Amino acid sequence: MKKLLIVLTLVLGISAFTTNASASYTIDDAQIENLFATATATTFSMVADVAESAPAMAIASASGGKDPLIAILLDFFLGGFGIHRFYLGTKVMTGIGYILTCGGIFGLMPLIDLIVLAVNWDDISAYVDNPKFFMW
Structure with a gap:
C-alpha cells in the first residue's frame, strides 16, 4: 500500500510539474529599449555617497569601527x-x-x-579598547 501511494504521488507530482513547465514567455524588445532609455546612469561616486550616509556605517564609525550589533x-x-x-x-x-570566573x-x-551594550547602542566608543574587567 505504501509503495502504491509513493508511486501515485510521484506520478501526480511529475504530471503537475510538466503541465506548468509548458508555459510560454515572450519578450517585448520595445519595452526593454524604453526601460534602458529612461534609466539613470549610476556612477561609483553615487554608490559611495549612499554607503557613507547609511546609519549602520555612522554607528560603526562613531564607535571606533566596531559594530554594536556584532x-x-x-x-x-x-x-x-x-x-x-x-x-x-x-x-x-x-x-x-571571564573564562576563569565561569563566565x-x-x-x-x-x-x-x-544590557550596557544594548542601552548604549548609539555610541559604544567608551567600551572599545577598554582594559577594565568591569566594562562600564
Missing part, C-alpha cells in the same frame, strides 16, 4: 568566554578573567555587558 550577538552567544570583549579590543587578561562571575558579567 558585539551584542557575541555577548549573547559567547559572553561566558569573553569573546565580545576581545572583539571590542580589551586586553587578553580580561578574557582570561565572568558565574554569568553575571556577560548579562550586565549585554
